[in-house]
Amino acid sequence: MELYVPILVLAVLAAGFAVFSVGIAPFTGPKRWNRAKLDAYECGIEPTPQPVGGGRFPLKYMITAMLFIVFDIEIIFLYPWAVAFDRLGVFGLVEMVLFIVTVLVAYAYVWRRRGLDWD
Amino acid sequence: MNGTIEAPTIEYALLAPMLVVFGAAIVGVLVEAFAPRYLRSAIHLPLTLLSLAGAFALAVWQALKGVPTKPAAMGAVAVDGPALFIWGTILVLAFVSVLLIKDEEHFVGSAAALPGSAEEEQSLVERAAHTEVYPLLLFAVGGMLLFPAANDLLVAFVALEVMSLPLYLLCGLARRRRLLSQEAAVKYFLLGAFSSAFFLYGTALLYGYAGSVDLAKINLALGSVGGQDTLLYIGAAMLGVGLLFKIGAAPFQAWKPDVYQGSPTPITALMASGTLVAAFGALLRVFWVGLGGLDWDWRPVFYGVAILTMVVGAILAITQTDIKRMLAYSSIAHGGFLLVGVIATGSAAQNTAALSGLLFYLVAYGFTTVGAFAVVTMVRDAGGEAWHLSRWAGLGKRSPLLAGTFAFFLLAFAGIPLTSGFFGKYAVFQAAVSGGALPLVIVGVVASAVAAFFYVRVIVLMFFSDPAADGPSVVLPSRGTAAVVGIAALATVVLGVFPQPLLDLAHSAAQSLFVR
Amino acid sequence: MTTHYLVLSALLFAIGGVGVLVRRNAIVVFMCVELMLNACNLAFVTFARQNGNLDGQLIAFFVMIVAAAEVVIGLAIIVTIFRTRRSASVDDASLLKY
Numbered sequence: 001m002e003l004y005v006p007i008l009v010l011a012v013l014a015a016g017f018a019v020f021s022v023g024i025a026p027f028t029g030p031k032r033w034n035r036a037k038l039d040a041y042e043c044g045i046e047p048t049p050q051p052v053g054g055g056r057f058p059l060k061y062m063i064t065a066m067l068f069i070v071f072d073i074e075i076i077f078l079y080p081w082a083v084a085f086d087r088l089g090v091f092g093l094v095e096m097v098l099f100i101v102t103v104l105v106a107y108a109y110v111w112r113r114r115g116l117d118w119d
Numbered sequence: 120m121n122g123t124i125e126a127p128t129i130e131y132a133l134l135a136p137m138l139v140v141f142g143a144a145i146v147g148v149l150v151e152a153f154a155p156r157y158l159r160s161a162i163h164l165p166l167t168l169l170s171l172a173g174a175f176a177l178a179v180w181q182a183l184k185g186v187p188t189k190p191a192a193m194g195a196v197a198v199d200g201p202a203l204f205i206w207g208t209i210l211v212l213a214f215v216s217v218l219l220i221k222d223e224e225h226f227v228g229s230a231a232a233l234p235g236s237a238e239e240e241q242s243l244v245e246r247a248a249h250t251e252v253y254p255l256l257l258f259a260v261g262g263m264l265l266f267p268a269a270n271d272l273l274v275a276f277v278a279l280e281v282m283s284l285p286l287y288l289l290c291g292l293a294r295r296r297r298l299l300s301q302e303a304a305v306k307y308f309l310l311g312a313f314s315s316a317f318f319l320y321g322t323a324l325l326y327g328y329a330g331s332v333d334l335a336k337i338n339l340a341l342g343s344v345g346g347q348d349t350l351l352y353i354g355a356a357m358l359g360v361g362l363l364f365k366i367g368a369a370p371f372q373a374w375k376p377d378v379y380q381g382s383p384t385p386i387t388a389l390m391a392s393g394t395l396v397a398a399f400g401a402l403l404r405v406f407w408v409g410l411g412g413l414d415w416d417w418r419p420v421f422y423g424v425a426i427l428t429m430v431v432g433a434i435l436a437i438t439q440t441d442i443k444r445m446l447a448y449s450s451i452a453h454g455g456f457l458l459v460g461v462i463a464t465g466s467a468a469q470n471t472a473a474l475s476g477l478l479f480y481l482v483a484y485g486f487t488t489v490g491a492f493a494v495v496t497m498v499r500d501a502g503g504e505a506w507h508l509s510r511w512a513g514l515g516k517r518s519p520l521l522a523g524t525f526a527f528f529l530l531a532f533a534g535i536p537l538t539s540g541f542f543g544k545y546a547v548f549q550a551a552v553s554g555g556a557l558p559l560v561i562v563g564v565v566a567s568a569v570a571a572f573f574y575v576r577v578i579v580l581m582f583f584s585d586p587a588a589d590g591p592s593v594v595l596p597s598r599g600t601a602a603v604v605g606i607a608a609l610a611t612v613v614l615g616v617f618p619q620p621l622l623d624l625a626h627s628a629a630q631s632l633f634v635r
Numbered sequence: 636m637t638t639h640y641l642v643l644s645a646l647l648f649a650i651g652g653v654g655v656l657v658r659r660n661a662i663v664v665f666m667c668v669e670l671m672l673n674a675c676n677l678a679f680v681t682f683a684r685q686n687g688n689l690d691g692q693l694i695a696f697f698v699m700i701v702a703a704a705e706v707v708i709g710l711a712i713i714v715t716i717f718r719t720r721r722s723a724s725v726d727d728a729s730l731l732k733y
Contacts (some may be wrong), residue, residue: 102145284705301716320648
């Protein structure tokens with residue numbers, strides 16, 4: 001039973017933080033309403049009216065989507081390493097740094113070629 | 120939870136040639152990111168050439184120092200005699216192909232601009248260039264180095280993709296006839312991805328069978344695991360599909376003519392030489408080392424595939440009217456001749472003979488094919504390279520030197536004595552005869568004769584027909600292209616007249632066979 | 636009982652394979668290839684369980700990475716040809732033949 005106490009604490013903390021953030025926002029945040037802000041949240045696309053077949057996306061979404069895939073999937077190697085990084089020692093650390101540097105090179109290319117600019 | 124995991128031993132010195140190439144590729148990406156546009160090309164070219172030359176020097180140094188007797192990097196990569204020989208071959212061929220690529224006329228200025236649009240005009244005016252070609256090429260070459268040296272199937276799969284993915288992109292970057300180029304890229308990509316999925320499922324099934332993807336352990340399991348033969352046979356067959364696709368063996372040859380025709384010609388040259396060498400190296404390693412104990416089962420299949428490939432390649436080549444497609448079918452037929460050598464296994468001495476024959480053949484064919492495609496880049500008319508055979512009529516009367524060189528390359532493809540192609544075929548067929556595959560050799564000789572017909576037809580067309588009034592012009596080659604044609608012609612002559620040093624080298628590389 | 640997973644993986648692979656052969660839209664063809672890769676992943680993980688070692692699970696990670704790289708390259712190529720032709724049908728790409 002005691003094993004679950006940390007998880008419980010984490011859950012309470014997480015829930016508390018969420019309630020706190022949402023609760024305090026009306027009192028501290030600036031209030032500048034417009035139509036877009038009052039809409040239901042839908043990651044950048046207009047929720048209504050829903051176009052037939054989901055509608056078409058501008059092509060520039062593709063670059064963002066592709067970048068997301070690349071940098072998202074690199075995490076997959078970080079997880080196993082994070083689980084055992086103390087046991088892997090310096091070798092694991094060095095290899096991981098090398099891996100991240102390689103991914104950063106791709107990132108630098110995207111950044112310099114203005115792949116991160118929206119317009 | 121607390122015991123430290125022992126760090127793996129990695130023989131960096133052995134892997135150095137690959138590391139140099141990959142390192143240069145990454146530096147190339149940084150150059151793309153940070154160097155101003157006008158400097159990029161000036162940095163890329165020496166960087167690419169120097170890294171390839173450096174990697175070659177490291178491979179030679181390794182070979183002189185002595186060939187290791189066990190796989191490196193915890194059994195993942197085997198740097199043995201054949202691998203070093205193949206590395207050297209790929210690096211030299213890639214070096215020569217880069218000289219061809221240097222002439223940037225071949226690549227589109229802005230791949231994202233629609234063909235015929237104002238944007239494209241703009242990119243031409245600005246003399247924009249995709250210098251990404253160089254790092255992409257280095258990544259592809261790095262994959263080609265890793266693929267034949269991969270000693271487990273996971274590394275082989277990753278290497279296969281590292282080799283193929285940049286090539287898919289490079290295929291779509293032709294400056295002229297962009298629709299064809301893009302279509303070639305889509306076809307190559309979809310079919311390549313399809314075939315690599317087969318390779319992967321085969322890997323999964325063999326992993327299920329043997330409990331490991333290590334080639335040596337799979338071979339060990341062949342003798343000890345019983346009752347799971349279905350997994351083994353289906354797995355081996357699927358691996359075969361993936362590998363034979365990359366070689367372009369029938370019935371998986373359909374992509375080859377389309378892709379070879381649509382791609383920028385320097386990239387075609389690289390694919391026809393480097394990719395073929397790498398894929399053959401990997402095929403040999405997987406089937407000789409990993410499934411060596413199963414040879415009685417895979418040999419008949421390869422027997423059939425080899426016959427089909429030779430026949431399809433030789434016969435369909437006759438019907439071609441496009442020079443690049445004809446060379447593609449010729450490449451398919453040569454893949455078939457090489458497969459003859461793959462079957463010629465037996466005793467250790469027999470294996471060495473077959474392997475050294477194959478290695479020699481790969482070098483000889485690689486140089487000749489790069490040279491032939493280099494000539495194709497030089498014969499142009501208003502719309503770019505003149506591909507249609509009718510445009511080549513009478514070329515011998517206008518520029519005898521170029522037509523003569525091309526004729527010489529074609530004769531080498533046909534395997535006429537005093538060219539490198541003859542000794543390549545001779546070494547492979549001789550090994551096959553002593554390996555007991557006489558019927559196969561007879562088919563091979565007949566297919567060679569059929570193939571010789573269409574090579575000679577092109578020669579006759581070039582020298583004995585009248586040139587069209589508005590025929591294509593032969594451009595004055597850039598220094599790079601001229602050097603490529605020169606090197607290829609020289610290699611074809613020297614290997615045809617004095618083949619012995621390279622035969623000896625191939626023999627000593629093949630002496631210890633593949634390490635396990 | 637790992638057999639069921641293997642059967643499922645083989646089915647997924649076959650569905651993907653048939654999809655590649657019969658579908659006409661390049662994007663859908665490509666999705667079918669991805670389905671085949673995922674079928675491979677399922678097989679790897681199942682065999683890892685069956686063989687009692689972790690190799691298969693580890694390989695699945697690599698396959699995911701490779702699949703992601705393939706998505707990026709594939710979409711770039713397909714979008715380029717779509718923009719040129721206003722069509723992603725593999726039947727329309729028929730300039731290269733004979």
